[in-house]
Amino acid sequence: MKKAALFDMDGTLVDNTPAHLRAFSVFCDRYGIRDWAEKLKGVYGMGNEDIMRRILPEEVIRTKGIDALADEKEAIYRELYAPEIHPIEGLRALLDRLRTSGIRCAVGSSGCMANVEFVLQHCGIDDCFDARISGDRVSRCKPDPEIYLRAAEALEVAPADCVVFEDALAGIESARRAGAGRIVALATTLPRETLLDEGHPDRIIRTYAEITDEDLTQIFS
Template identity: 60%
Template sequence: MIRGALFDMDGTLVDNTDVHFKAFEIFCNRYGVKDWQEKFAAVIGMGNGDILRALLGNEAVDKWGVEALADEKEAIYREIYAPTIAPVEGLRELLERLRREGVRCAVGSSGCRTNVDFVLERCRIGEFFEARVSGDRVSRCKPDPEIYLTAAAELGLEPSDCLVFEDAPAGIEAADRAGVRRTVALTTSLSAEALRTSSAAYVVRNFAEVTDEMLR
């Protein structure tokens, strides 16, 4: 059985892709950006620096600064998501099972630490995670493997001892490059058909569909 489980956050712990999309819509409208929707799908799962440059362009990002723009957008996201936030179906039950079986858990997210804490606290699942690795703690975000390498190290485990739960190609690539045992992909952000073209070992709708075989 696996010794560690590394969880992406956005689209994995919570089904929040639509909320981020709405937050980007509000944010981009403030800056007069009209064509951002077509670019968004290609950067799902990446860090805010990459996303903001793809959506707003280098000139706007250089003018206002990545940190200030990211803080503004994430504040919008937390404000509109707070009333309805909930974990993906079956997550708490899976976390309880992993704890009973001695599997150590960590979050590995390209999102900022404020958002990681927001999700874990609002969903009341923070107690299950021994490590929280966010995008602002690493020098390179997904698809670079640094986030998952760091998460495994903070659990005191080799990546090959760990399973990753992901929802986006950038995260699946990061897990592959980190050398994890396998990746389970959730269909919260993309279709099952799209995810089956990735290297994910399994594709599920939610955590209630995670089987014993996937955890070996």
């Protein structure tokens, strides 16, 4: 039976929430938006269209367009984050162990493909993923299950044979609705207590360095 690992990106491959928040601060300041931080609560893991509609006035959206606004914000994020980007501790070692075990990997992110490629290339892990599904290549973003269903399909495995690594409640819901076999949550974006009480993942970790060989066998059993 083939097994696979599906990884979210933001907060899961990289601990980049602070960088996104800095980018939102710069972006929203351009449009005179002051209450963006409060509006962002509860949208972690969702796609740019949902986020932009949450924080921007309809007039701005009509004038500029969702896609152009999202591209503008993500360009700010990549410029700010490039000098400091690095993978979450233990990620590369875990990816190497998965490859040695014959477990294929995919990225399933609500972020745009430009951000996915940016993260994989700057972290030196581009060669570790057999498929990548991004929010701008699907019709519905998380918490809809489409991203993870398509990621499993791209790897030619059943969702039930996939372990999903996530950091956001929307992503955990997406994985669960897709029928993922197991869900491992990273306590990067949200506190461990929130993940436990509201997400109910199978396991919670802070970094991949916590996963022993015994853990790996159990997670993918």
